[in-house]
Amino acid sequence: MSQQQTKNSITLRGSAQIICEYLNFAINSVLFQRGLYPPETFKAQQQYGLTLLISEDAQINSFLTNLLSQSEEWIVNKKVRKISLIIINVANKEVLECWDFKVQYEDGDAELSKEKKEMVSSKDLKKIQQEIRDVMLQVAATISYLPFLDCRCSFDVLVHAQTDCDIPEKWSEAEPVVISNAQNVQLKSFSTNLHKMETVVSYKLVE
Structure with a gap:
């Protein structure tokens, strides 16, 4: 049994990579489905048993790669609260919508962690991917009933990290996000048993 468990163990680094991979697909899905960029600038990719869309725009890819590689380091070190x-x-620079991806830190598999001398999870990767699949389906379903964005929109991504983090060059402090007349939708969560990810969308209710 322990051989099987060892084979399936997920390290803290591996778990942070799973979280950031989800974030990449989730952010791209929102950008596509909310119509921020032309549909022809996205390509289809198979992941989690779904066909998902990823931007082919070099600037967007560079931005997300830099952001998520830094976030991965901070998640490994338990420095990120949410993205x-x-x-x-x-x-008019008004925030119309906010997708909060909240990270919670879990303890993994105590026995296996002791054996391997590092914190690990024995949760089956297929089970984790099934949970992520359910969340991605819910992201798509939620987007379908959000208010229509009838203006030109841009996006940004904020990393809510602890104050003792070394901030990379070209990063800046961000103001708190306030949405007037906001409605919130809580989506399903998924867990690697080292990290739990909760997704909440807040949007401006059109009067």
């Missing part, structure tokens, strides 16, 4: 994707009205 927020915000959608902004270009004309």
Whole structure:
């Protein structure tokens, strides 16, 4: 049994990679389905048993790669509380929508961690991917009933990290996000048993 468990063990690094991979697909799905960029600038990719869309825009890819590789380091070291994707009205800079991806830290498999001398999880990867699949399906379903974005929009991603983090060059402090007349939708969560990810979308209710 322990041989089987060892084979399936997920390290802290591996778990942080799973979290950031989800974030990449989730952010891209929102950008595509909310119409922030033309549909022809996205390509289909198979992941979690789903066909998902990923931007082919070099600037977007570079931005997300840098952001998520830094976030991965901070998640490994338990420095990140949440990552927020915000959608902004270009004309007046109003925040219309905020997708909060909240990270919680879990203890993994105590016995296996003791054996391997590092914190690990024995949760089956297929089970984790099934949970992520359910969340991705819910992201798509939620987007279908959000208010129509009838203005030109841009996006930004905020990393809510602990104050003792070394901030990379070209990163800056961000103001707190406030959405007037906000409605919230809580989506399903998934867990690697080392990290738990909760997704909540807040949006401006159109009067």
